[in-house]
């Protein structure tokens with residue numbers, strides 16, 4: 382997808398040459414200063430009852446006299462916020478989907494275009510053209526859309542350009558994360574994630590290192606190994622580094638849960654919807670997507686992505702409930718439930734992260750069903766004892782329209798992890814399950830500023846629209862960029 386900005390004041394929209402001119406109407410009245418010809422078309426449409434001010438409506442008009450664009454599209458929006466704008470653009474592009482528009486130019490009527498609007502436009506356009514085809518080549522293509530222009534004033538253009546460039550990079554990252562996560566477990570294996578990381582490394586100048594089982598054994602990652610031991614699929618421990626700032630500058634480290642399929646292991650999951658556990662590497666996918674976005678933008682920041690990848694399978698060699706393992710940190714863990722495997726692979730990756738002397742570490746994981754119960758599918762769960770880091774992440778999520786919500790990490794919740802046979806058990810009671818999972822991770826993060834994002838409710842959609850969302854690439858990219866020079 383090509384993106385650009387073009388100076389076109391609201392009063393000159395009829396002169397914009399494009400396949401489709403999409404005018405987002407923020408508000409109920411005809412916007413002041415709107416191009417006379419466009420305004421006349423709008424008035425005629427509303428007078429005829431073909432367009433009301435109800436948000437989410439679209440109207441496609443063809444070859445309107447004295448309008449250069451081949452199509453004039455009106456979309457009504459709730460308001461002028463970037464969030465409403467993103468939705469409206471999505472509706473407008475959907476209305477054009479099966480048509481012949483290769484180039485769409487988008488105007489916001491009734492408010493000034495900001496960088497956040499341009500970013501929202503890039504995300505909406507990427508969303509509109511994404512089709513999963515890897516194992517379904519017969520899926521109909523998305524349509525001919527290949528170029529999107531954000532129209533704005535000359536004064537706004539420099540900033541809007543920056544927003545659009547950022548949005549385009551995030552959109553590429555989101556698409557990468559979606560594609561990885563959508564691929565089924567027999568395609569998206571730990572080895573596949575490693576090869577994707579290497580491919581990114583070549584394409585974007587990342588240093589990529591992949592550790593195999595032998596390396597991980599030598600290091601002493603007993604918790605990660607315990608999860609992987611039930612599977613015939615080789616584990617991979619992936620480290621990808623973007624060096625955008627000076628060598629001395631402490632990096633941000635992102636740690637992704639890369640369970641490429643979670644059966645639950647011996648504590649096996651019920652059959653219904655188990656297929657969705659192919660998305661259990663959504664955290665890992667978001668780390669790859671963020672690395673891509675940050676590297677594409679050549680951000681002046683140091684970023685390390687760590688992915689612990691394996692399958693969680695039952696077998697004659699699988700870890701059993703009650704087994705005790707020694708983590709890389711030296712702390713022992715009684716594995717009471719083999720389905721609480723995410724925290725086991727993450728704890729060793731979090732200990733490994735210490736070697737980078739990080740400025741901050743954020744882990745991202747489809748960690749608990751309890752988080753879905755707590756927050757549903759709109760906001761990711763954010764867990765951190767560090768108020769400043771938590772605020773940064775909340776702000777990044779808001780700015781990226783990829784929101785999260787802070788959850789508690791009081792010491793009292795930690796008591797649920799007591800074990801008679803090891804330093805800790807790997808599960809607590811059902812109540813507050815997403816919090817005890819975070820408390821477990823917290824025990825491995827004493828040496829740096831740390832936050833945990835539970836994306837179990839936000840990384841994918843179930844039902845008719847089943848598929849990965851690519852979240853939280855937007856949140857993470859904003860966070861990392863906010864730390865750039």
Ligand code: BES
Pocket residue numbers: 643645661718720721722723747748749750751753808809814837838
């Ligand atoms: N990958 C799952 C979490 C999950 C469940 C994500 C449903 C999305 C939807 C994780 O590995 C898991 O199985 N967690 C258990 C933890 C429990 C055994 C303490 C859960 O949430 O049930």
Ligand code: MN
Pocket residue numbers: 643645693719720721722723
């Ligand atoms: Mn599990």
Ligand code: ZN
Pocket residue numbers: 640643661720722723747748
């Ligand atoms: Zn899992």
